[in-house]
Amino acid sequence: MHAPNEQIAERVTPLIRRVIAPNPGAFTYKGTCSYVVGAGKVAIIDPGPDNPRHVGALLRAIEGEKLVCILVTHTHRDHSPAARALKKATGAKIMGCARYAPRTDIRVAEPGLDASHDMAHAPDVVMREGDRVELGSATIEALETPGHTQNHLCFALLEEKALFTGDHIMGWSTTVVAPPDGSMIDYMASIERLRRRHDEIYWPGHGDPVRDPSRYLRALAHHRRTREAAILQRLEAGDDTIAAMVARIYENVDRRLHGAAALNVLAHLEDLVARELVASDRPLSLTGRYSLK
Known part of the structure; x- marks a missing residue:
């Protein structure tokens, strides 16, 4: 029997469990979606804010399993900070996006959302296009998708033709693109890259899954x-x-x-x-x- 208000890991596919962080808001919808991927050997994608309730829920979700790595799509503070608490608790490596770094080709005299970045994020391994994590039951591949942020990655789960889209594609709203770190030029180029792929479902950082990615991308571009x-x-x-x-x-x-x-x-x-x-x-x-x- 679960305690009142206890967060529960919801199994949404054979290889994916979802835990929604208790950080609802105007920009986060019901909260940040963190995903446990794999079985036995697992990865956590977008661990979310460093909230003790949320970190505890993620640790309960992987009891009896080995956390191989913590994957982060980008360094906004509703996505990455809990990575450090999970690493401390499990010894797993933090992998995925690079640290935040201000754009060098700056054209915009505006802070945008740059102050929203997790400046303490310290990945053990920075992943680039095509880099993979092998979990035995699951294979996760990195895809570079700048636009919402310059360091944004998506992660493909090859066995399920699924894509974890972070904030690049959200299931409840269009994505905020805020210069100088955010770039509409890069965002639209990343959308076009996704349109050339054949993913069957998107699991976003906020909101419900996107079950017809091709149609959804056409609507976003329009x-x-x-x-x-x-x-x-x-x-x-x-x-x-x-x-x-x-x-x-x-x-x-x-x-x-x-x-x-x-x-x-x-x-x-x-x-x-x-x-x-x-x-x-x-x-x-x-x-x-x-x-x-």
Whole structure:
């Protein structure tokens, strides 16, 4: 019998168990989804925040098994900090994404979500495209997917044609892309990479699984193109600031999310300026003025 409010590992496939962290919110939905992958020898993907309840739930989920590694998709603080507590408890290696590092090709004079990174993240092994973890019952392969963050990885579970998508693809909302670390140029390129794959299901860092990835990716790409068109329309109508554009484009969206919406608009503008469709009166920022070229 489980204690009240005790987190339970839910078996969602023969090789995957999911534990949802108790960190619900406007940007995390019901909480960060952590995944236990394999049987006997296991990996944990996206251990989540360093919350004792959550760490305890993950440790209970793997009782009697060997934790081979802790895999992290990216270093936002709702995904990576618990890796250190799990390593201390089990001795497992922290693997996956690299440490956060500021972009060197900086074009945006704005902090974005960079302060949201887990600056103490210290991976034992940085994984690159095609690197694999062999668990006996399961094979996990890394896929580089920059965009939401520059260090973002997805992880493919080859035996189930499944992809753990972190925050690159979410099951409840579109992904925030916030310059300077986030890049709409890189994000859209990563979406196109996924469209060339043949994964049958996505397990995101937040929200429910995506069971028709091909259709979902088409919808995401269409959404981003529609948002870009809306920005160009607002510029043509004379809205030359991000604040003015957000007020019109996101007028039916919860105002608590307008800050994130502004960063998404900035990401689109960075792309549009790079493509020489839009001009800016200063280095790209939330307070700049923009015009059509």
